[in-house]
Amino acid sequence: MLFPLKFDKPAVRALNLRLMTELVRKILSEALGRMGVSAPERIEVEVPREESMGDIATPLAMSLARTLKRPPRKIAEEIVEKIGAILGLAGGAEGDFEKIEIAGPGYINFTFKRESLYRSFSGFLRQGEAFFRKDIGKGRKILIEFVSANPTGPLHLGHGRGAALGAALSNLLAAAGFKVTREYYINDAGRQVGLLGESVFARYQELFGIAYPFPEDGYRGEYVIDIARGIAQAEGDRYKGLEFASPNSDYFANTACAMMLAVIKTDLEGFGVAFDVWQSEKELYDKNEVPGTIEYLSQKGFVYEKEGATWFKATLFGDEKDRVMIKSGGQYTYFASDIAYHKKKVDGGFDELINIWGADHHGYIPRVKAALEALGYEKERLKVLLVQIVSLLRGGKPVQMSKRAGEFVTLREVIEEVGADTTKFIFLTRKADSHLDFDLEVAKAASAENPVYYVQYANARINSIFRNAAEKGFTVDSDSLGRAGLSPLSEPEETRLIKKILLYPAALEAAVQAREPHRITYYLQELAGMFHPYYNRHRILADERELSLARLSLCMGVGLVLKDGLRLLGVAAPEKM
RNA sequence: GCGCCUGUAGCUCAGUUGGAUAGAGCAACUGCCUUCUAAGCAGUGGGUCAGGGGUUCGAAUCCCUUCAGGCGCACCA
CATH class of the missing domain: 3.30.1360.70 (Arginyl tRNA synthetase N-terminal domain)
Structure with missing residues (x-):
């Protein structure tokens, strides 16, 4: 038909x-x-x-x-x-x-025909944002979980990459008509937080001159001492000389975790990354959702006991081996709460789940997908985006980071050194699954030739032109410029620019469908790369008024797209530089 | 040993889902500021798409294989 x-x-x-x-x-x-x-x-x-x-x-x-x-x-x-x-x-x-x-x-x-392109372009100026947007999502609900770093230490650069990607992807999907929920999963239950608590406890004792044996796999970073100081300030010496046991241990673990989480939130805020939901793992236990989920799977016949442990029959759903949910000692594994967590996600009515994980977790994918399938959902509903390792360099040489000694460069330090916009932009000029060398000297010292400035500068220039145009009596807004005649535009660069702009929605759509924000980054660089030479060769504010108006329209189009693209990437678009 | 990711210009990376003569930015060299912002522009050089087979009208892209780098293969998180 x-x-x-x-x-x-x-x-x-x-x-x-x-x-x-x-x-x-x-x-x-x-x-x-x-x-x-x-x-x-x-x-x-x-x-x-x-x-x-x-x-x-x-x-x-x-x-x-x-x-x-x-x-x-x-x-x-x-x-x-x-x-x-x-x-x-x-x-x-x-x-x-x-x-x-x-x-x-x-x-x-x-x-x-050129007139046909011009007509479309004018339509775009008058329509504004609606021109960019295509309702691809049609209201479908997507939960995108990212960062989810353990609250046992500050965020490092790898988390930053996940944060930049997750934020940009969320913006992109939301702009494309999806209902997006941004979520951070907090691993605030289990051994690691306990260990953090004990590490802080040991430092706390040290503050009062008491030698408390530092836990074997404890956290040795400087920040642990900061947390201990914070507690000493708030609580004084009331825990001095005590043993690390309940309820003191709970207090230290929970407080340390909460304080660490506060730092993480502040850092993410400083990076310009926001979340809608902060999902606590501990809450899943408190609400009995973990045992509940295991029980649910058990009723379906996907659970068995062996050697004192409780297993999930992951092999039934394509995983290479069955997985333990409850250890023989009675503790739940991380996997157990993860099943409950993903059940909560799909039960929330989301059509699609996106997880952004560090590539070192890739071996974990089959078992989570298996769990989803056992719960009665198609495994295709979950899409895991793996973010490859970031190698931090300074002047071409790897920056030494010793996790044991707790020495590593944090995201915050990198942002302070090179700036949030540059950091994000560098992350977003690579596709997620390629390795990334982040050279501090290149990111910073080369700031004059940094691609982010190249794009931002194009927009700043356009705004500068508009300021001048306004002084000369032009009305500079997209609606009036959308009514300007474009026929004076006769340069080949002008047609090329118009075509590039008209292609923006297609670039967005491709980025959305592939779930790859870096495509936008490249598009913006290309657009800026067409604008700068044009600007250099032709005067926007020319002698003839009609020509000036037409060129101002063109600039308006370029500017609107640049601003929109940068906004989606989470990068600022300053009017002056 | 098995699995996943990666391998494209000296360096860092794109490559529109299998299409026309493989692109950009750095770095190198040569020029351009009394006119809308030089964080810019103009020009020059640079390739066995890791190697080898295969699939077809057509492959950087898909399949097999070898090599190299990274990461996983827990009753750890």
Whole structure:
């Protein structure tokens, strides 16, 4: 069943390249229909590398060559012929295309008329943000869990990478019509917090001159002493000389954990990363959700006892071995609470769960997915994004970090040294699963040539132009500029910029679908990389008023996209630099 | 030993989900500020897409294999 072709609808007429690709798809699909060929589910279209190859191209004829058993160019010819007939019928629509031609091994290249591009661009200025947005999510609920660092120490650089990615991805998905919940899971139960508590307890005793044996695997960082001081300040010497046992041990563990968490929250705030929910692991125990979940799995027959421990039959769901939930000593494993946690997530009515984990946890994925499946959910519902290790360098040399001695460079220190925007931008110029070398000297000393400044500077320049334009009596807002005539724009760079801007929604969509914010980063660099040379070659505020107005419109478009993109990445867009 | 990630220009990395002649930024060299911000611009050089096989009209992209780096293979978190 073919859709009705109505090209003169404003929705198609006045929109952007993304819709233009849809227009091309529709035409192609219709052409195939008339040839008696069933169209593929998704007709491939792409932006050709060379400008001379048109604005949009499709390798459709080539991919059909096999099934039709005919030469690609012959197929292309027939498609183009049908398109000619369709456009003739549709009336007015042919006005959008400058030419449609066959090239290379069988590409069909579409070139839009310049006026058509200009019309779309003006529409964009008047529409504003609505132009960028496509409702891809349609209200689907996504829970995105990230950072979730143990509250036993300060955040380090790797956490920062996860934070930057999670925040940007959340922004991106929310902008695309998903209902996003940002969540931090706090591992505030179990052995590690106890160990933190004991470490603090030992330092506390030291403050009063009492030698308390420091726990074997204790936390040796400087911050432990800070916490001990804090407690000494609040409570004085009332714990002096006591044993580390309940209820004192609980007090120290909980207090240390709470204080550490407060530091983490402050650091994340300083990094510009916010969460909607802080989910406590301890709360899962307090509300009996961990034993409850095990019981639930047990009723389904996925649990057994062996050698005094309680096991989950993970192998039934594709994991390589079964996993312990309750140790023979009676304690729950981390995995046990994790099952309960993920049950809570899916029970919350989320259509999709995204976890951002450090790559060193990748071996953990099959068992969590297995647990989800045992709970009755498709494992596809959970998507785990692995963030690779960040190697911290200074001047090309690795910065020594000894976890044993508790010496490591924290996220806060890096932010203080190189700045939050730069740090985020560097994280977001890599895809998550590639290793990342973070060189402090490069990030900082090269700040003049840092890519983040390159992008921000383009926006600052545009704002500077606007200030000057306002002084000269131009009305500088997107609505009035959206009504300016664009026909004075005759430079090839100007058309190129307009096409790039019209491509922004497609870039967003690709980033959303792939769940990869770094695509936005690259897009912005490309856009800025087109604007700076243009600015350098042509005066925006030219002698003729009409030309100035048209160029101001162009600048407005560039600025709007830059600001929107930076905002999604969580990076500032200063008006002056 | 098994599993996952990575390998693209001297360095750091992209590469639109299999398409046309593989890109950018650094670094190197040469130029450009009395005109809207030089955190900028113009120009030059730079490649066995780790190696080898395969799949097909077409491969950096998919499959197999070898090599190299990283990370996992707990009744740890």
